[in-house]
Amino acid sequence: xxxxxxxxxxxxxxxxxxxxxxxxxxxxxxxxxxxxxxxxxxxxxxxxxxxxxxxxxxxxxxxxxxxxxxxxxxxxxxxxxxxxxxxxxxxxxxxxxxxxxxxxxxxxxxxxxxxxxxxxxxxxxxxxxxxxxxxxxxxxxxxxxxxxxxxxxxxxxxxxxxxxxxxxxxxxxxxxxxxxxxxxxxxxxxxxxxxxxxxxxxxxxxxxxxxxxxxxxxxxxxxxxxxxxxxxxxxxxxxxxxxxxxxxxxxxxxxxxxxxxxxxxxxxxxxxxxxxxxxxxxxxxxxxxxxxxxxxxxxxxxxxxxxxxxxxxxxxxxxxxxxxxxxxxxxxxxxxxxxxxxxxxxxxxxxxxxxxxxxxxxxxx
Amino acid sequence: xxxxxxxxxxxxxxxxxxxxxxxxxxxxxxxxxxxxxxxxxxxxxxxxxxxxxxxxxxxxxxxxxxxxxxxxxxxxxxxxxxxxxxxxxxxxxxxxxxxxxxxxxxxxxxxxxxxxxxxxxxxxxxxxxxxxxxxxxxxxxxxxxxxxxxxxxxxxxxxxxxxxxxxxxxxxxxxxxxxxxxxxxxxxxxxxxxxxxxxxxxxxxxxxxxxxxxxxxxxxxxxxxxxxxxxxxxxxxxxxxxxxxxxxxxxxxxxxxxxxxxxxxxxxxxxxxxxxxxxxxxxxxxxxxxxxxxxxxxxxxxxxxx
Numbered sequence: 001x002x003x004x005x006x007x008x009x010x011x012x013x014x015x016x017x018x019x020x021x022x023x024x025x026x027x028x029x030x031x032x033x034x035x036x037x038x039x040x041x042x043x044x045x046x047x048x049x050x051x052x053x054x055x056x057x058x059x060x061x062x063x064x065x066x067x068x069x070x071x072x073x074x075x076x077x078x079x080x081x082x083x084x085x086x087x088x089x090x091x092x093x094x095x096x097x098x099x100x101x102x103x104x105x106x107x108x109x110x111x112x113x114x115x116x117x118x119x120x121x122x123x124x125x126x127x128x129x130x131x132x133x134x135x136x137x138x139x140x141x142x143x144x145x146x147x148x149x150x151x152x153x154x155x156x157x158x159x160x161x162x163x164x165x166x167x168x169x170x171x172x173x174x175x176x177x178x179x180x181x182x183x184x185x186x187x188x189x190x191x192x193x194x195x196x197x198x199x200x201x202x203x204x205x206x207x208x209x210x211x212x213x214x215x216x217x218x219x220x221x222x223x224x225x226x227x228x229x230x231x232x233x234x235x236x237x238x239x240x241x242x243x244x245x246x247x248x249x250x251x252x253x254x255x256x257x258x259x260x261x262x263x264x265x266x267x268x269x270x271x272x273x274x275x276x277x278x279x280x281x282x283x284x285x286x287x288x289x290x291x292x293x294x295x296x297x298x299x300x301x302x303x304x305x306x307x308x309x310x311x312x313x314x315x316x317x318x319x320x321x322x323x324x325x326x327x328x329x330x331x332x333x334x335x336x337x338x339x340x341x342x343x344x345x346x347x348x349x350x351x352x353x354x355x356x357x358x359x360x361x362x363x364x365x
Numbered sequence: 366x367x368x369x370x371x372x373x374x375x376x377x378x379x380x381x382x383x384x385x386x387x388x389x390x391x392x393x394x395x396x397x398x399x400x401x402x403x404x405x406x407x408x409x410x411x412x413x414x415x416x417x418x419x420x421x422x423x424x425x426x427x428x429x430x431x432x433x434x435x436x437x438x439x440x441x442x443x444x445x446x447x448x449x450x451x452x453x454x455x456x457x458x459x460x461x462x463x464x465x466x467x468x469x470x471x472x473x474x475x476x477x478x479x480x481x482x483x484x485x486x487x488x489x490x491x492x493x494x495x496x497x498x499x500x501x502x503x504x505x506x507x508x509x510x511x512x513x514x515x516x517x518x519x520x521x522x523x524x525x526x527x528x529x530x531x532x533x534x535x536x537x538x539x540x541x542x543x544x545x546x547x548x549x550x551x552x553x554x555x556x557x558x559x560x561x562x563x564x565x566x567x568x569x570x571x572x573x574x575x576x577x578x579x580x581x582x583x584x585x586x587x588x589x590x591x592x593x594x595x596x597x598x599x600x601x602x603x604x605x606x607x608x609x610x611x612x613x614x615x616x617x618x619x620x621x622x623x624x625x626x627x628x629x630x631x632x633x634x635x636x637x638x639x640x641x642x643x644x645x646x647x648x649x650x651x652x653x654x655x656x657x658x659x660x661x662x663x664x665x666x667x668x669x670x671x
Contacts, residue, residue: 053565074571086562090584099580100570151570 004050004063004155004187046208047159047191052076063154074103079148080157083164085140087132087147094119094128097146118150121180138169149180156181156188162197174200195235199223207231225353229360232275232353238312241276241328244357255317255326259295262354262364273360275353278312281330283337284346294346299328301341306334313337315345404648411642417635430642440643442618443626444650449533450622451601454540458597459590461541462548467582469549470556480553487546495610498539502526502611529619532612536620540607544600548593555589556582591662595655602651623647 048054050061052073061069068076079100087096094115101111119125122142132140141161148156161177162170178201181188192198198205199219207214207222207230215227226232232240245252250261252272261272284296299315306312310331317326330345337343354364414426434440469480486494501508502525510522525531559582567577583590605624608614614621614629627647631640 051565051569053568073565073569074573076569078569080566080569082562082566084560084562086560086566088563088567088581099567103567103571103576147566 004061004189006046006050006059006061047080047157047189050155050189051078051080051157077151077154078157079151079153079155081144081148081159081161083160085132085144085164087140087143089132092129092131093124093135093143096132096143097124097128097150100147100151114150118146121149122146137165138173141165141173145177145180149184153186155186156184158188158190160192161190162192162194177201195237199235207234209234225362226275227362229273229275229355232355236277238278238307238329238331240353241274241278242355243274243276243326243328244271245274246270247272254295255297255299255319257295257297259352262352269357271357272363273355273357275355276328276347276351278329279331280348280351281328282346282348283330283332284344293350294348295352296344296346297328298342298344301337301339301343302327304337304339307331310334311337313343315343407641407644407648410638411645413638415636415638421635421637423638426638430639431646433639434642434646439618439621440623440626443621443623444647446533446620447602447604447622447624450537450540450604450620451598454537454544454601455594455597457537457541458545458548459594461545462593463552463586463590465545465549466552466556469553484546484550486543487550489543491543491606492610494543495539495607498535498542499526499611502535526612527616529616532616532620536608536611539611540601540604543607544597548597551589551593551596552586555586559585595658598655598658599651602654 045054049056052061052068052071056069059069060067063076063078088099091099097115097118098111101114106114115128116125119128122145124139124142124146127135127139127143132143135143141164144161148158162173165173174197181201190197190201199222202219204216205219205222206216209230215222215231217225217227222231222235226235226240229242233242243254245254245259247253247261247270251258252261252274253259254274259274282294284294297317299317301313301315303314304311311334312329313332314327314329317328319325328345352364353362355361356363410423411430412425412427413423414429415421415423465483469476469483500506504510504522504524504527507522507525509525510519513519514522523531525535563581563585564577567581572580603624604622605628608620608622608625609628612620614625623643627640627643630636630643
């Protein structure tokens with residue numbers, strides 16, 4: 001099993017310099033999860049650098065213990081699924097899938113065996129003699145996938161493979177992808193801006209923002225312990241409540257309630273960021289909860305949005321001084337609440353995320 | 366109500382057809398006037414003798430003109446000259462045009478200026494540039510001889526346009542210089558429509574640049590190559606102005622093209638009937654050549670109509 005490692009990769013994109021810092025990827029099924037903010041080429045740049053289509057100005061790309069930074073793309077033994085699929089329009093599906101093997105001068109018999117087996121696996125065998133222009137979007141996507149699979153590369157690179165499919169098909173193919181790559185022994189680097197794809201497919205997610213690595217972790221950790229305010233706000237839908245609170249000593253002020261900061265959190269600054277997922281807020285009534293375990297707040301609902309399985313309510317917390325109004329969003333059962341209601345919410349203390357108000361970094365361990 | 370529906374629909378369709386007919390009629394009339402009439406008139410004229418011998422009165426001659434044509438060595442020589450000129454110039458222009466298009470398709474500093482300069486020869490009037498080339502190949506004052514003498518390759522000036530073979534070479538050089546830009550512009554447009562992703566995918570599969578060229582560039586460029594070749598073939602086969610100005614068909618008829626011979630027959634010898642039969646035969650030969658080319662390419666799996 002091969003491993004892939006990026007060391008201090010730095011690549012200036014057309015305008016800003018985009019350093020992709022130290023991304024050690026050793027394991028077997030990986031995903032890059034990138035947020036493209038400015039130039040649109042951050043995510044592709046990383047992938048293209050791994051593929052050898054772009055050269056980094058600094059740093060190394062390692063596959064296993066092989067330094068491939070300056071190896072031509074064809075000698076790296078990688079397979080890439082392009083966002084556009086990059087199918088050869090003048091070749092049949094069969095020829096498209098076989099093209100890479102032909103270039104590697106495999107025996108004709110083995111080529112047709114491999115093409116046949118991958119075609120059966122991806123339900124492409126009735127389509128083998130068609131041209132790409134005669135296929136639907138989902139079928140083209142499968143051909144691109146087949147072309148990558150039959151190469152049996154050391155690393156798979158997938159550049160937003162689902163972004164050209166409609167929403168329904170995307171969900172179906174996402175499931176298929178997961179099953180297909182579960183059988184593969186090679187690491188997969190998957191670039192997407194869709195958080196659902198990142199969370200469902202990966203064993204590890206790298207969140208990139210502005211070219212910098214924000215967090216490299218399992219999907220569970222990314223969700224439950226976001227490394228900074230950006231990751232916290234980016235992953236999860238509906239978005240996490242992110243509140244800037246005043247603090248005094250080792251307690252922060254949320255509406256009328258004073259919350260004690262967790263142990264070990266320094267409070268030199270006058271403000272602190274508090275994060276709390278809407279689904280972690282629980283409906284309650286005054287005096288209903290153990291204040292040791294949960295913070296109890298109350299407020300008035302001013303907006304309610306039906307999401308189907310539940311209701312997303314936005315409420316204005318009761319304040320000592322009205323000019324410092326704080327809003328909180330919470331998921332509650334459908335039909336339980338309507339606009340204008342007075343509500344009491346329980347905020348479990350172990351679900352609170354604390355971030356530095358200035359740097360945005362997580363401050364509770 | 367429902368029974369009336371198809372009737373209403375058919376009257377609507379009829380009206381559409383009527384409108385279409387009115388709109389297309391002028392174009393059809395012009396096409397008939399410009400193409401069908403001259404072709405038909407030439408064909409009829411070719412069955413008559415109409416020359417100084419008949420005092421320019423048409424006298425029905427049956428297929429006599431065609432019989433004369435088969436024994437006319439000058440016609441066959443001009444046809445051979447035209448074929449040599451066409452095949453050589455189109456082949457060289459295609460190769461050179463493709464090379465230039467590939468270079469212009471790369472991004473480099475000053476590409477816009479180079480692209481503009483590259484198209485310039487094509488924008489010049491042929492008669493003007495032919496005068497220029499006649500001087501360039503002049504045996505006493507020509508630049509070519511001067512350069513070759515300075516480089517010490519030759520000691521005495523070569524009479525380029527006075528030697529049958531060299532005169533043909535000179536014509537081909539001048540034609541290549543003028544029309545290669547046309548070919549490269551058409552091919553460049555084709556190259557730009559080929560997605561960069563295909564080359565990157567191919568490179569990741571381990572293809573060398575040459576393999577990418579043969580497996581991706583050439584097949585995907587085939588429609589543009591065919592258009593360029595067909596256009597150039599037709600133009601080259603009917604070449605007149607360049608030859609008329611540079612060599613006038615000489616020396617000793619060695620560069621006389623079909624078009625020049627027909628021009629002489631009609632305008633100098635005033636043999637209209639025979640001239641018309643020359644035109645008809647050349648016309649049919651051209652159609653045959655294009656038909657064979659298209660058929661051959663179809664057999665190779667290339668669809669020209671795409």
